Amino acid sequence: MKFTVALIPGDGIGPDIVKEAVRVLDAVALTYGHEVTYKHLIAGGEAIDQTGQPLPEETLKEASSSDAVLLGAVGGPKWDNVPSSLRPEKALLGLRGGMGLFCNLRPALLYSQLADACPLRSELVEGGLDVMVVRELTGGIYFGKRGRSEDGAYDTMSYTKSEIERIARKAFEIAMKRKKKVTSVDKANILETSRLWRATVEEVAKDYPEVELNHLYVDNASMQLVRNPKQFDVILTENMFGDILSDEASMITGSIGMLPSASLRSDSFGMYEPIHGSAPDIAGQDKANPLATILSVAMMLRYTFSLQKEADAVEEAVRKTLDDGWRTADIFSEGTKLCGTRAMGDAVVSNIR
Numbered sequence: 001m002k003f004t005v006a007l008i009p010g011d012g013i014g015p016d017i018v019k020e021a022v023r024v025l026d027a028v029a030l031t032y033g034h035e036v037t038y039k040h041l042i043a044g045g046e047a048i049d050q051t052g053q054p055l056p057e058e059t060l061k062e063a064s065s066s067d068a069v070l071l072g073a074v075g076g077p078k079w080d081n082v083p084s085s086l087r088p089e090k091a092l093l094g095l096r097g098g099m100g101l102f103c104n105l106r107p108a109l110l111y112s113q114l115a116d117a118c119p120l121r122s123e124l125v126e127g128g129l130d131v132m133v134v135r136e137l138t139g140g141i142y143f144g145k146r147g148r149s150e151d152g153a154y155d156t157m158s159y160t161k162s163e164i165e166r167i168a169r170k171a172f173e174i175a176m177k178r179k180k181k182v183t184s185v186d187k188a189n190i191l192e193t194s195r196l197w198r199a200t201v202e203e204v205a206k207d208y209p210e211v212e213l214n215h216l217y218v219d220n221a222s223m224q225l226v227r228n229p230k231q232f233d234v235i236l237t238e239n240m241f242g243d244i245l246s247d248e249a250s251m252i253t254g255s256i257g258m259l260p261s262a263s264l265r266s267d268s269f270g271m272y273e274p275i276h277g278s279a280p281d282i283a284g285q286d287k288a289n290p291l292a293t294i295l296s297v298a299m300m301l302r303y304t305f306s307l308q309k310e311a312d313a314v315e316e317a318v319r320k321t322l323d324d325g326w327r328t329a330d331i332f333s334e335g336t337k338l339c340g341t342r343a344m345g346d347a348v349v350s351n352i353r
């Protein structure tokens with residue numbers, strides 16, 4: 001297969017981790033006979049410095065015309081004081097909204113090799129933890145009208161039925177390939193958007209009689225995630241609740257440095273990125289954990305290119321690397337081998353060949 005991948009390394013540790021993920025993708029291409037062409041694009045703080053805009057038009061255009069996008073991270077203290085319309089984070093929202101990536105998949109997987117890093121009592125996660133957060137990504141309060149009044153401020157949350165329907169369908173499709181359980185999270189005791197959400201999800205559920213559906217209020221869901229995380233298979237939720245719950249879900253897997261994500265729409269196009277931020281304090285020091293970005297490449301192979309074998313190979317290589325004892329500082333524990341970003345990349349690459 002021949003494909004074009006847009007690379008947006010971004011700020012902080014972004015370039016460090018994207019570099020390793022690209023080496024892994026190259027190793028996969030070489031091993032399985034594919035040809036990857038890369039486009040290097042700028043966004044976030046780097047783009048602000050070079051062009052005055054967090055998301056230059058060129059970046060959106062070139063990213064959109066690729067087969068998939070691999071993004072590192074954007075932002076950092078250097079740009080904390082720029083006007084809100086120019087913040088690096090705007091680039092992320094612009095890419096998500098501009099390319100219509102309404103479906104955000106955030107798998108929270110506890111690797112048995114890292115079980116010690118889980119902050120919960122071991123009996124709560126015995127046998128492993130495997131939760132898929134399906135977050136609506138282009139609607140809700142993130143994209144609603146906001147502003148200032150004389151002595152106040154407002155942000156608005158709105159959803160259309162079709163926006164809810166399409167993300168719900170994705171969640172049920174994914175659940176069909178997993179343990180066939182969807183937990184829809186809302187705040188239907190308060191929010192009108194949540195009442196529409198719940199009713200619409202109920203309707204979509206009729207097309208998936210094999211899938212068990214339940215609803216939780218978001219406050220309860222956040223408690224249940226730490227009280228009994230094994231009750232979850234697929235968590236379906238709106239944009240902001242998904243932002244919050246996916247951070248919580250990631251933490252119970254031990255390290256935010258391990259979790260990838262995919263942002264998808266109805267065709268095969270997608271943007272892939274680790275869920276962690278740009279960690280400017282360790283940028284360029286060969287300290288960052290590249291595994292979340294490498295695992296994002298696995299998601300790209302699976303969801304955009306439908307290359308299951310190749311995706312499995314990357315995930316297998318990561319497991320093998322952990323089995324071999326390699327650990328970056330964020331997941332290091334006694335008795336394992338501390339390594340840097342590059343050495344971690346090397347280890348995964350050698351496990352693919």
Ligand code: IPM
Pocket residue numbers: 089092093243275
């Ligand atoms: C995430 C991040 C972003 C979000 C920020 C950086 C805009 O927290 O991807 O979870 O809130 O969506």
Ligand code: MG
Pocket residue numbers: 243244247
């Ligand atoms: Mg977040």
